Amino acid sequence: MNQDNSPDVIGIGTCTADMLFVVSQPPTYGRSWRASQYLRQGGGPVSTALVTLARLGISTRFIGRAGADPEGVFIREEFQKDGVDVSRFMLEPNVFSRAVLVLVDQTTGERCFTSRRETHTPLSVSDLDRQEIESAKVLHLDDADEASVQAAEWAKAAGVTVTLDGTWHSEELVDLLLPLVDMPIVSEVFAQGWMPDAPPEAVVERLCELGARIAAVTLGEQGCVAQWEGGTFTLPAFPVEVVDTTGAGDAFHGGFIYGVLQDWDAAEIIRFASAVASLNCRQLGGRTGLPTVGEVHQFLAQFPGTDSQ
Amino acid sequence: MNQDNSPDVIGIGTCTADMLFVVSQPPTYGRSWRASQYLRQGGGPVSTALVTLARLGISTRFIGRAGADPEGVFIREEFQKDGVDVSRFMLEPNVFSRAVLVLVDQTTGERCFTSRRETHTPLSVSDLDRQEIESAKVLHLDDADEASVQAAEWAKAAGVTVTLDGTWHSEELVDLLLPLVDMPIVSEVFAQGWMPDAPPEAVVERLCELGARIAAVTLGEQGCVAQWEGGTFTLPAFPVEVVDTTGAGDAFHGGFIYGVLQDWDAAEIIRFASAVASLNCRQLGGRTGLPTVGEVHQFLAQFPGTDSQ
Numbered sequence: 001m002n003q004d005n006s007p008d009v010i011g012i013g014t015c016t017a018d019m020l021f022v023v024s025q026p027p028t029y030g031r032s033w034r035a036s037q038y039l040r041q042g043g044g045p046v047s048t049a050l051v052t053l054a055r056l057g058i059s060t061r062f063i064g065r066a067g068a069d070p071e072g073v074f075i076r077e078e079f080q081k082d083g084v085d086v087s088r089f090m091l092e093p094n095v096f097s098r099a100v101l102v103l104v105d106q107t108t109g110e111r112c113f114t115s116r117r118e119t120h121t122p123l124s125v126s127d128l129d130r131q132e133i134e135s136a137k138v139l140h141l142d143d144a145d146e147a148s149v150q151a152a153e154w155a156k157a158a159g160v161t162v163t164l165d166g167t168w169h170s171e172e173l174v175d176l177l178l179p180l181v182d183m184p185i186v187s188e189v190f191a192q193g194w195m196p197d198a199p200p201e202a203v204v205e206r207l208c209e210l211g212a213r214i215a216a217v218t219l220g221e222q223g224c225v226a227q228w229e230g231g232t233f234t235l236p237a238f239p240v241e242v243v244d245t246t247g248a249g250d251a252f253h254g255g256f257i258y259g260v261l262q263d264w265d266a267a268e269i270i271r272f273a274s275a276v277a278s279l280n281c282r283q284l285g286g287r288t289g290l291p292t293v294g295e296v297h298q299f300l301a302q303f304p305g306t307d308s309q
Numbered sequence: 310m311n312q313d314n315s316p317d318v319i320g321i322g323t324c325t326a327d328m329l330f331v332v333s334q335p336p337t338y339g340r341s342w343r344a345s346q347y348l349r350q351g352g353g354p355v356s357t358a359l360v361t362l363a364r365l366g367i368s369t370r371f372i373g374r375a376g377a378d379p380e381g382v383f384i385r386e387e388f389q390k391d392g393v394d395v396s397r398f399m400l401e402p403n404v405f406s407r408a409v410l411v412l413v414d415q416t417t418g419e420r421c422f423t424s425r426r427e428t429h430t431p432l433s434v435s436d437l438d439r440q441e442i443e444s445a446k447v448l449h450l451d452d453a454d455e456a457s458v459q460a461a462e463w464a465k466a467a468g469v470t471v472t473l474d475g476t477w478h479s480e481e482l483v484d485l486l487l488p489l490v491d492m493p494i495v496s497e498v499f500a501q502g503w504m505p506d507a508p509p510e511a512v513v514e515r516l517c518e519l520g521a522r523i524a525a526v527t528l529g530e531q532g533c534v535a536q537w538e539g540g541t542f543t544l545p546a547f548p549v550e551v552v553d554t555t556g557a558g559d560a561f562h563g564g565f566i567y568g569v570l571q572d573w574d575a576a577e578i579i580r581f582a583s584a585v586a587s588l589n590c591r592q593l594g595g596r597t598g599l600p601t602v603g604e605v606h607q608f609l610a611q612f613p614g615t616d617s618q
Contacts, residue, residue: 029335103336112336112341114344116343
């Protein structure tokens with residue numbers, strides 16, 4: 001913790017209540033099917049990255065809003081269970097939080113998502129406290145709403161490292177947020193939406209041209225491609241028995257930020273992040289398989305060679 | 310209440326935690342969809358019938374088991390919210406309760422079910438108290454497991470009215486339970502499984518031959534066909550704006566048992582039950598739209614003519 005009880009990492013972004021069902025075939029109307037597994041868990045890119053960091057022993061705070069419905073209460077409980085600071089997580093009466101159904105194919109691990117959207121008020125600039133943002137070491141974001149952009153501006157001006165989980169491509173994200181982000185890590189979907197047909201190497205190069213100190217594109221089971229200070233790094237995903245890839249990207253971000261806080265070099269950060277993401281795929285749900293620091297190092301010890309190019 | 314704090318109606322049967330998503334198309338892998346509505350609610354044929362009765366002001370008790378997982382705790386809370394007595398509802402540690410995903414098509418109202426099965430110990434005969442069963446006025450069942458059959462035997466011998474929600478056809482249900490049931494009400498699916506190609510009139514006739522005092526087949530939006538003491542009665546469903554038919558059959562049973570407890574004649578009982586079922590279809594979920602007694606009578610006052618043949 002910094003002074004004044006400030007957390008090392010502040011997150012502003014998506015929070016969801018996820019309902020996961022593992023099924024042998026997609027549901028069809030008029031029929032009844034069995035699910036082999038069911039799990040209810042908190043989710044959302046920034047939210048799960050904070051939980052990842054909390055499991056790794058880092059102090060974190062989520063600044064955001066949700067409805068005071070059973071899902072919002074559940075999302076808060078899920079944060080609290082892992083010690084994420086919820087003192088700035090506001091639940092608003094008589095509106096909905098985001099509820100997400102995740103169907104996971106039990107053979108292929110393919111997934112589909114169905115979301116009931118939130119109806120609560122979005123976080124606004126007036127909800128923010130500039131000093132609070134400035135006192136963090138890292139600000140982690142996943143959306144380009146008004147509050148996120150304002151927080152990123154304050155953070156950048158104060159030298160707080162700004163990290164971004166670019167899951168879905170949008171013009172706002174590229175135009176308003178990317179110029180403020182020190183370390184953008186984007187999904188393949190984001191990369192394809194932004195620079196269609198460009199290889200990931202071109203995407204990270206462009207991100208660095210826009211000001212990124214470290215940039216990466218995550219490629220699922222293909223691992224990731226990263227660039228910093230002119231160097232490029234390709235790391236395949238670590239071999240694990242994959243049960244569910246939900247939250248793998250979120251966990252990657254948590255591991256990444258952990259490495260940033262340790263002042264490791266970029267290759268070491270990416271390698272650690274990749275291990276956290278892989279370990280998280282061994283169990284159902286975005287948070288069930290999140291490792292401790294010891295577990296990550298123990299896992300990495302099996303792969304002593306460096307994978308950098 | 311009877312003496313010794315005994316409830317009027319004891320239910321033994323299925324209890325579930327239902328997650329309902331209203332969607333514009335069935336989920337497909339690799340895609341994200343919006344759900345227009347989401348609801349988490351307790352469910353199960355006997356369970357929702359007891360909740361229906363509780364809303365109608367009748368004292369009820371559920372005898373059963375579930376896991377002490379979040380779903381089991383939720384199922385218990387859902388009973389308690391409506392005043393169903395849960396003093397004999399046992400939650401077992403380290404096992405699962407049944408979790409059910411219900412997808413509802415927002416245009417057609419078609420539904421599909423995906424269940425993660427329970428792993429808790431089934432209710433056994435040693436969990437039962439004969440005097441407790443004998444002190445109820447009605448015993449309501451939906452399955453032919455060992456405990457249900459034993460409870461039905463005791464109830465029949467003591468003159469307690471035994472009612473059955475025959476949702477899915479099984480040989481056990483027909484062979485072991487039907488002979489003990491005073492008032493079986495079965496679904497179209499049950500009827501087709503038991504007597505393929507037979508019209509509902511033949512099904513209720515056969516149920517009466519087996520000893521039923523009142524028998525009925527529910528036919529969804531086609532209403533129901535009932536028989537008693539040689540008379541047959543066909544009642545179309547009441548016209549309502551249908552949002553979701555989940556729990557319509559369960560609500561029918563609750564309304565039916567309410568009428569039985571009032572000592573009404575069979576036609577009046579069926580008419581009341583049908584109104585309760587129709588009113589329950591106006592809102593999402595098996596329990597959201599359950600009416601009070603006053604609401605049912607107010608609704609029925611719009612349809613003064615008798616529909617009996």
